[in-house]
Amino acid sequence: MLGFRAKSRVAAVVISAIWIGLVAMYGLLKPISNGCVMTYMYPMYIPISSTEGVSSAKYGLYLYHEGWKKIDFKEHLKQLCGVPVLFIPGNGGSFKQARSLFILFPLNSVGFIALLALYYLFKNWMVRSLAAESDRAYQAGPPERAFYQEAFLTPEEGGLDADVADFQLPNHYTRRLDWFAVDLEGEHSAMDGGILEEHTEYVVYAIHRILDQYKESFDAREREGAAASGSLPKSVILVGHSMGGFVARAAIIHHRLRRSAVETVLTLSSPHQSPPLALQPSLGYYFARVNNEWRNGYEVQTTRAGNFASDPVLSRVVVISITGGYNDYQVRSKLESLDGIVPPTHGLVISSTGMKNVWLSMEHQAILWCNQLVVQVSHTLLSLIDSKTSQPFADTRRRVSIFSRMLRGAIPQSFNWIRQSCLSTPLKDVKNLDGSIVHPSTSCPSNIRWNEEGLDKDLYIQMTTVTVLAMDGRRRWLDIQKLGSNGKSHFIFVTNLDPCTGVRLHLWPEKGKSTSDFPGSKRVVEVTSRMVHIPSGPTPRQIEPGSQTEQPPPSAIILLGPEDMRGFRFLTISVAPRPTISGRPPPAASMAVGQFFNPEEGKVDISPWLMLQSTYSNKEMFFKEDHALSLNLSFSISLGLLPVTLSLKTAGCGINNSLPDEEAGNLERLCKLRCFPPIAFAWDDTSGLHVFPNLHSETFVVDSSPALWSSAPSSEKTNVLLLVDPHCSYRTTVAVSFTQVASRFLLVYNPQIVGLSVVVIFFALMRQAHAWDHDLQIPSMLTAVETNLRIPLPFFYLGIAPILLSLFLSFLMSQPLPLFASFTLVSLICYFLANGLVIVLILISQLVFYLAAVIHIFIKTRWQSGEGHVCFGFAHWFFNLSSGFSSLKLVRVIRVNPCLVTALSAITLACLVHPALGLFILLFSHALSCHNAFSSFLTASFRSHARKNDVFDFNKGSDGSEQLPFTSDGRIDQNSPLKKSCSNSPDSSKSFDETQLELFHHRHGLLVLHLVATLMFVPSLAAWLQRIGMGESLPWFLDSVLCTGVILHGICNSKPEYNSFLFSFPGIPFREVRLNFLYLIAGYYSYLSGLALAPYRVFYVMAAIGFISFVLRMLQRINRDKGENPLGSRKHSHRH
Secondary structure, X not given: OOOHHHHHHXXXXXXXXXXXXXXXXXXXOOOOOOOOOOOOXXXXXXXXOOOOOOHXXXXXXXXXXXXXXXXXXXXXXXXXXXXXXXXEOOOOOOOOOOOOOHHHOOOOHHHHHHHHHHHHHHOOOOOOOHHHHHHHHHHHOOOOOOOXXXXXXXXXXOOOOHHHHOOOOOOOOOOOEEEEEEEOOOOOOOOOHHXXXXXXXHHHHHHHHHHHHHHHHXXXXXXXXXXXXXXXXXXXXXXXXXXXXXXXXXXXXXXXXXXXXXXXXXXXXXXOOOOOOOOOHHHHHHHHHHHHHHHXXXXXXXXXXXXXXXXXXXXXXXXXXXXXXXXXOOOOOOXXXXXXXXXOOOEEEEEHHHEOOOOOOOOOOHHHHOHHHHHHHHHHHHHOEOOOOOOEOOOHHXXXXXXXXXXXXXXXXXXXXXXOOOOOOOOOOEEOOXXXXXXXXXXXXXXXXXXXXXXXXXXXXXXXXXXXXXXXXXXXXXXXXXHOOOOOOEEEEEEOOOEOOOEEEEEEOOOOOOHHHOOHHHOOEEOHHHOEEOOOOXXXXXXXXXXXXXXXXXXXXXXXXXXXXXXXXXXXXXXXXOOOOOOOOOOOOOOEEEEEEOOOOOEEXXXXXXXXXXXXXXXXXXXXXXXXXXXXXXXXXXXOOOOEEEEEEEEEOOOOOOOOHHHHHHHHHHHHOOOOOOEEEEEEOOOEEEEEOXXXXXXXOOOOOOOOOOOOHHHHOXXXXXXXXXXXXXXXXXXXXXXXXXXXXXXXXXXXXXXXXXXXXXXXXXXXXXXXXXXXXXXXXHHHHHHHOOOOOOHHHHHHHHHHHHHHHHHHOOOOOOOHHHHHHHHHHHHHHHHHHXXXXXXXXXXXXXXXXXXXXXXXHHHHHOOOOXXXXXXXXXXXXXXXXXXXXXXXXXXXXXXHHHXXXXXXXXXXXXXXXXXXXXXXXXXXXXXXXXXXXXHHHHHHHXXXXXXXXXXXXXXOOEOOOEOOOOOEOOOOHHHHHHOOOOOOOEEHHHHHHHHHHHXXXXXXXXXXXXXXXXXXXXXXXXXOOOOOOOOOHHHHHHHHHHHHHHHHOOOHHXXXXXXXXXXXXXXXXXXXXXXXXXXXXXXXXXXXOOHHHHHHHHXXXXXXXXXXXXXXXXXXXXXXXXXXXXXXXXEO
8 A cells, every 4th residue: 555655646746647638638729810811712623534543443533623603524624734733631631621610619519519500511612722722813913023022042942043043933824723632531641551551552643643634635635626735744743731741742752653743742731750640650660761761862873883873863852841830739840840851952841920921820720721821822833833834843943942932931030130131232133034124132123213302301310210100201311330339230120111112221322312423333222122021910990081090010121230231321211202092091100110229239038937937927027218129038948838928018108297197098099109019020940930910918939849859959949029119118028828838738748748658657567577576565556656756766767867868879879969957857747747647547447447346246246145036047047058158169268278369369350450459359358357356356355354353253252352362382373264364474375365466466557558559559440440341451560560569468478477487498597587677678768769759669669578578488388398497586376
């Protein structure tokens, strides 16, 4: 029995685990508002006939058509002449991708009923279809060009190549996209590796069928004498959602895929590094195999002598991964990364939070129908088409650069932007593909050039901060040498005016009236188009035309560093005159604020201690008026682990003393007239850029994965850049919600917790085996788990030593080491949560066995006491009839060899049907043994208790006093019942009830271990059940082999005496193998697998222990048949 301290320790772990789990689930089940806009369409799906293949009969291929009018499918297929795009749905997805509107309703009964009604009403609608939006984008043409800065290309993306850097995006689209989709019957490919492989094979077939269909359509037009326009496509663009993105990559390296049949892959919220549910061994192995082939595919092919043989196999393949950000609970951004799989020259990862014209985080399904993202992706795919060939560009660098410039905003993905120069040397005029002149990116086009002499009187700014409150048609002069002194060498400018048409910025070598007054050696440089577009919140509502209720939010920012302004004396800001539009109300209020600043002045470090304190007490910071326009908040703990709610409340704006008493209460409203709404940028190494416009009270969270074994030290911090109006003072509050922290922790580290749960069980089994080997009573699983939690030992070498071992292995393999403190703390928290999860599982299973045993004993007692009753006559007759079956030979064999029958049936099901079914047979065997042992223990305990009472009642003197049975020499009578039932001597043999209790503890430990293993295969079983009647195939060989090893472990170690084995070979004396050491090694390996977020690897050590036990049992039996004595170190017996 556990003592008080042990019970307290167990209770603390269990309560903490349950509390964190419930709080986390509450946070995850709260509805999410993502800000996406919805559009609707009129879909029509044209089936593509199958020609061959077994899988083609199970799945389907369709061509999408937009429109509500009925058409002739055959005639429509004859007109195929666009660029083929194949959409691959994800886990459980449909080729129609009908999605329910979860975000519209709260999670209550009324909302749930309305949600179900809408789902069944609109289930055939395609929401935010890529096909529909690409068709509309083709008809409308490219979006109107804005004169903002485009995204800079990295050297890997071709930024140093003039041909790539000077390339301009098309001003019209030459060929439409033909969208195809595969119907994969809504199968759950994320749960089973076999399903994933079948989907890959069908996608390969679908790619070939699409290309063949174009050839058939072309030939049909030729036979009919129709004009054949365009050339036949040689490749298909693949677009995959969720697991469909991985299927697309797996299809590219498939041995049956035609060469160059796929050269462009776009994935939406797709896992690439590992599966989201890394529980099934074959699923993890399939991911590892595909990723390894991709790594090899980008290596140059050489001969055995090391000479060049050919280009890399995947040298023409480009992969783009779009992540959903922190609102995607199903696939984390770290899993969607292409690092180590696709080189930067051929791949790009962009988060929807940093995507141009999107700037939103969205759920896993919403990324398909979010109109902002769908429109941008549609225009991007249309921009890939070469006007000369009417096919996607063949040059990989050009395709990567198009994706980068179309999808990525100009706001850099690194916080070093604030300290780097954002201005490059002005480019000379270049010609586009159609021969038109393209103006330099830093200058405005000549057709919108202003008449500078028409500007009103110039203004000369004498302060470091300049403000524009109206389109007044004036030019403001700023002396760089004067205002940029005292370390304020950087200039930042935010505005809601459009570049070129609303505001223009120039750098002047000296003062002048016009930019044309200077010779070439003293050139005036325009930097207007270096303005970066940023997302802005809604414009302020006007109560009446021309009225202003508050400052509008900024929509552009430009940053000039000392390198940009070197050699220039003045900076001018020219504002266009206010346009007048007849019959329309005046435009909304205008704003612009610029400032010379020192980047170090606005830096604020938020320590870990302050962040932890803010979980129970909000922390305040105060920014006085005339502060820096840009404030750098550096959070020492990643906001991916500790989300922070940041609130900015206006405290003043320089008008407090001038306000009358009746207006003092309207300070915040009046300050909104003077100060623009704050905006924030958050940078994270894993998920990139996050933008928070119109900031007043916002929860800052990034989709980071800190404190992991594979995390770099830079991922432990998050930098936030605040743009706040220097004319106002702000009271800033920092708060951390425990609900959000628990939710993020469970999201990021749930694979680690699952893997460490198996570790806890292995260490408990090690404790049980150790007790048996040392002739001690086998402890219960609860006692074993509690013992392993004792500090300092054995907790140090079981809970902390594996963490130190992982860091040592990283050092040996020259991998980046995570931050020691955070990595150790988070790993230990996961280990404690795993202990709590296992303890809850143990307590529930023990309660079930206790209730079952009590009910069994109660029924058996009532049966024996009522044997003479008439009501039991029919039951006796029935049991006598059924007992005749026990005389059959088959039944006798089963009763004599239950372990053999269990092993054969379980292994057969695991190898021929599904591994989970074989594990269920093993669990049933464990449960039956545990029930029998525990029922026997309770029955023997009751009888022992009754015998004790009989002894004391029998040995009463004539005077009623109690007397003990002593012999003549004063010792207790050895033949008395009291001696037989109450002996505690170490030399005495175990009683029957103690032996049964030990047997229960032993089988209960195996049951808990194999129950967790079975639960890890339940998702795969659910996917298999969905496919019943659809042509099932045999399980993966790897899954069958590993589950066979697990079954052998349960069968070959079914008794406590099998915790150690003696075996010998000719010439080699007896050797003893103890399972406690194997369990220790298995626990360490599983610990490392959990830290690597690969819990499926625990099956490798489970199977290894099973096969080792099987081999040792066979060797032991061979030695016994030879007459040798293979007895272990402990000999147990019991009395009935």
